[in-house]
Amino acid sequence: MSHVPTLVKDVATPPSRPEQAPRQRPDEASRHRWWVLGIIGIAQLMVVLDGTIVNIALPSAQQDLGFSDGNRQWVITAYALAFGSLLLLGGRIADLFGRKATFLVGLVGFAGASALGGAATSFAMLVTARAGQGVFGALLAPAALALLTTTFTDPRERAKAFTVYGAIAGAGGAIGLLLGGILTEYLNWRWTLYVNLLFAVIAFAGGKALLRRTARDKSATLDIPGTILVSAGLFCLVYGFANAETYDWDSPATWGLLTVGAVLLAAFTRWQTKAAHPLLPLRVLLDRNRGASYLSVLISGAGLFGVFLFLTYYMQQSLDYTPVKTGLAFLPMVAGLMITNALATTVLVPRIGPKPVVPLGMGLTAAGMAWMTTLDLTSGYASHLMPPLIIVGLGLGLVMAPAMSLAISGVAAEDAGVASATVNTMQQVGGSIGTALLTTLSAGAATDFLAGKNPQDPVIAAQAALESYSTAYWWSAGFFLAGLVISALLYRRGVPAQDENAAPVVHM
Template identity: 55%
Template sequence: MPRTDLNPPLKADSIPDPNRWKALVFIALAQLMVVLDATIVNIALPSAQQDLGISDANRQWVITAYALAFGGLLLFGGRLADLWGRKRTFLVGLIGFAAASALGGAATGEAMMLGSRALQGVFGALLAPAALSLLAVTFTDMKERAKAFGIFGAIAGGGGAVGLILGGFLTEYLNWRWTFFVNIPFAVVAALGAYFFIREPAGSRNRAPLDIPGVVLSTLGLVALVYAFTRAEGDGWLAGSTLGLFAAAIVLLAAFVAVEARVKHPLLPLRVLLERNRGGVYASLGLAVISMFGLFLFLTYYLQIVKGYSPVMTGFAFLPMIAGMITGSTQIGARLMTRVPPRLLMGPGFLLAALGMLLLTQLEIGSSYAGLILPAQLLLGLGMGTAFMPAMSLATHGVEARDAGVASAMVNTSQQVGGAIGTALLNTIAASATTAYVAAHAAGATDERLLQAQAMVHGYANAIWWAVGILGVSAGIAFALITTGRPGTATASSGDSQDAPDEVRVPVVAH
């Protein structure tokens, strides 16, 4: 079939951007700011709640307002980057995120805080897909691409743990407001660097009109889905409100797919989603994030409540996971990405992470940090880092330049929805197991506090078993669906052969 692209792709002999490595620094800095913000506020929340008089019933909205806006608008933000220009969208996202952070840090009441968190989510939804798509269209040489995505993958995987460290330090030694204010220097430095060093490839924008029905349906559908999992955590999975939200999400997202299959210029071209390798990446990555975000929650509570760690000590206790992720991304994934097929990095990486999770199922009140938690975190970090790096690259590689933004948004969407599901699903499982343990052992208990601690740890261990299984499914999806060979070889993919990952579809750089 002849190609009818408005922006026909060029091969890998395009002129490389001489400032591409400087640009990577500022793209990575912006990504770090967005990712760590997902966890940095968690540690500061108790202090912020007390200062601002936020009720227990409404405190979840400090987290939920961000998640709903960010998750619901990601596809729109990705397509806007394709239409409006990735660099421009990136800069607007940075400036807006900094302004929203300043508003949150200066909040004088509940409404101001919740509004600032929603605005952070809105601008984050512009920033995150623009950052990844800029990386995708800037690095076209496979060896350079491997290094660049190794760095980006380490940040995407480890940023949440960095947020726990930074949040603990700022809350304990300064003030909870600095968990917001700290974003401002990040954003200013990244924006200045982006303005001077990022050069977006010429002719890579999508000039098609915006798919308004697709924007409305996808935004409402994703908001309903994320909110349904949030409500399930508090109200229960069988509550009428929870089931109603899930039903609404299914109807809206089904309508979105039907619209995208028929409109001339879809918000999310189904060629991006249905190509076998990219679909496998979105599914396996989203599932892996479910287990990882659940673990952040459990270990944070275990270390602070059971072990009595301070917020700063808790943050530093996550360092082995960060070290493992950086090593897995930059030393394993990046070095092997050009030598072996992606599935042979992603599948074993998820299995290694599952082994780390498996160790944590043995968690007890008296468990040794050095003997159990540290090696488990190292294995988890190494596995996730090794798997994340090729996943980030494969999710955008081979896609036409005009679709790079929305393909990048799908990566972030799978992670965001995965994080919401992980927090709600695994926390619900842990809570149920905890309640059952207390009921079974209450009669013979002599120390109620000890019983509560034992029940809590029992609940965490039960939920972590589910996380092990979820990582196993992620590995299975990677092995089964990701069929492309190593970069530079013929692909075995089924689906749209036009999107084969060994073809670089990036126009020349405009200077």
């Protein structure tokens, strides 16, 4: 399920003296601003779709290219890891080289990587293409958000624009599930990647014609050491978890990489305290509510991304659902998420604060995941599968909306961009680690179940698959229980105070 991005941006400093020229009215600043919103919306939809559209197509891609169950995680993880680990850098590049140029380069690169993935003749080629999508998506997403902010300078119009942008991002996950099913079932799994070419061509043509060139920020400096440290550290962590399936936990290929990853991330944290232009200023992380929110988003990503993968395989391989039926089956969960998303941001958190709300959401999601462990080969949709999906959706809405809002609430204007990028990074990195870890644990459960049995027996093979899925659901429930404890301990009591000098937050 794709995330609903954090919507923060107002980094421009308002005129401080009356004699300075007044700000242009929106119609003077950008006569085509609503067309620009459409262009940015198309680009954002393309990026968000790729968080879910390939999930539905993955069983077909695996059968076509012949890769193993252990390797299938990398089709998801390669995108999420590249996207998440480079988002902070992407925002800095947009400042340094100009937002329009970065936006257009991101579109071209994303389209090229999508074409490569659609034409993939091997597993390695597909994973390389997915990583390329993540790299260029990390350029595209921050530039799009920044362009939206600079295009809409009137506060009321900006609020409307961000509402539309947020609706596109929020619906993108559901659209991806349905579109992925339709394209896979009626065309081919490759079209879940080729479809990005259509989005990219439209957005590029419109962006080239209508977007204004923005001045380069000559004071912006790339934190190259910080980027190398955090990217390498995250890669080692994810790869270490993934290696546990092949080499076991006591192998240097597993614990060695995990150790190196931890050391590199510690070095990154140390470097951020000394760097003149840090990639992630640590002051952004140190507020209690903000820190609790980042951890909540990280845990939710870890629990959710992997479960989407396993539920997709369960529906298509254990229950013989078609790709379209699989996409439709997820919609009640999306509906539940949207209901509690709106309830949490407009009613609950403004009245009682996040401390009761987020832990409640974590607990509901954990209960839904635990309920899924009862699914078997004879489970019906309405009686067995839909109820826990709805519970998970209701719980996630109580977690994600408040956490993403509070993760950037109260930051100084100059930190608004990095705070926004960080919350998206947390979700993508959590998804990468969770997918790798859950895949390893589920594969180990299937192997243990098959010990001494005939794996060629269809009934035994089907039961082994159920055992692997159940293990993933239990561990995911454990993640959310840990999130319940952490969020209950860290969030402050009461309604968060509003800082008039902080960067404004536009709620969806």
